[in-house]
Amino acid sequence: MKLALAALALLLPAQALAQCAITEPLLAQAYPNGQQSENGVLVKGGGRTIQPRDVVCKPWPWRPELMLAAVPLVETKSAAADETKGDVEILVTDPDGKPLARRLERGMAFSDAIQFGEMSLDTARYDVRDGLRAFGLRTAQYGSSRVNPYMERSLWLYTFDKGRIERVLDGLIVERSNGENNGACEGEITTVKRTIGLGRKGKQGYRDLNVEQTATHETSKMVGDECLTDERPGKTAKIDLTFDKGRYRPGTGTKPRSGDIEKDLFSLIQIKGR
Incomplete structure (x- = not known):
C-alpha cells in the first residue's frame, strides 16, 4: 500500500494532499x-x-506529541442513485501517523439532496474541564437546489482522555443559510451565525458553552432592469449549553423548534449510535 500511495501522491496535484501533510503514512x-x-x-x-x-x-498544540485526523470513508457503490452513504473516522495519532485512538462516526458523510462537503479540524482552546481540552471537527453541507439554497457549517467537539475519544458536542450549527427564490433575482434568504465561549463550571466540573447568535434576512427583487438587495438584521440570542449525560445540551428554557432556522441548533447530520 505504501508504494501505491506514493505513486498516487505523484499523480495528484500538490493542493489535493495539502489538508494533511502525512496522508500517506497515516x-x-x-x-x-x-x-x-x-x-x-x-x-x-x-x-x-x-x-x-x-x-x-x-x-x-495543546499536546504537541499528538496529531488529530479525520478520514471520510464513503461507500464504493451507492445503493440509490440519489444518495451516498459514508462514515468519518476520527483519529488521534503520533506525529508519524500511527493511530493511538480512533472513533468511527457512522453516517456522518451521508449525502442526498444535501451534500456532505469539506471538513476541517479546530484546535481552539476549548477547555471544557480543568485539565481537559476538547478539539473540534467542522463540517459543511450544501444543498443542490438552486431555488431553495441551503448551506450549513457545524462544530463537533471531542475529548481524548484515558486513551478514548469521546464526542461531547453534536454538531452545533455555527453558520446556516437557507431561503427560496424564483431562479433569477427575486427571493429571500436567512443566515444565522453563532460563536462559542466558555462559561461557568457545571455538572462533573464541565464548563457551560455560551452561544451567541446573530441573524440577517436578505431579500432581492427586480426594480426596472436592476436586481436590488435589501439586508436587515434579525434577532440576536444567547443560548447556554450544559454538560449532561456525556453531551452538551440546551439548558433549561431552550427548546429548539424544528423548522425554525433561528432556533434549530444542531446539524442535519444524523450519526448512528452514541
Whole structure:
C-alpha cells in the first residue's frame, strides 16, 4: 500500500494532499489492508473508499506529541442513485501517523439532496474541564437546489482522555443559510451565525458553552432592469449549553423548534449510535 500511495501522491496535484501533510503514512498505518484503486483507497471488507485529498489532519498544540485526523470513508457503490452513504473516522495519532485512538462516526458523510462537503479540524482552546481540552471537527453541507439554497457549517467537539475519544458536542450549527427564490433575482434568504465561549463550571466540573447568535434576512427583487438587495438584521440570542449525560445540551428554557432556522441548533447530520 505504501508504494501505491506514493505513486498516487505523484499523480495528484500538490493542493489535493495539502489538508494533511502525512496522508500517506497515516493511511498506511490506519488501514494496512487498504488497496489503491482508480477511485481512491479501497478499504477491504467494508465496501468503502477513502479519497486521500479529503483526509484532514493537524498537530494538536495543546499536546504537541499528538496529531488529530479525520478520514471520510464513503461507500464504493451507492445503493440509490440519489444518495451516498459514508462514515468519518476520527483519529488521534503520533506525529508519524500511527493511530493511538480512533472513533468511527457512522453516517456522518451521508449525502442526498444535501451534500456532505469539506471538513476541517479546530484546535481552539476549548477547555471544557480543568485539565481537559476538547478539539473540534467542522463540517459543511450544501444543498443542490438552486431555488431553495441551503448551506450549513457545524462544530463537533471531542475529548481524548484515558486513551478514548469521546464526542461531547453534536454538531452545533455555527453558520446556516437557507431561503427560496424564483431562479433569477427575486427571493429571500436567512443566515444565522453563532460563536462559542466558555462559561461557568457545571455538572462533573464541565464548563457551560455560551452561544451567541446573530441573524440577517436578505431579500432581492427586480426594480426596472436592476436586481436590488435589501439586508436587515434579525434577532440576536444567547443560548447556554450544559454538560449532561456525556453531551452538551440546551439548558433549561431552550427548546429548539424544528423548522425554525433561528432556533434549530444542531446539524442535519444524523450519526448512528452514541
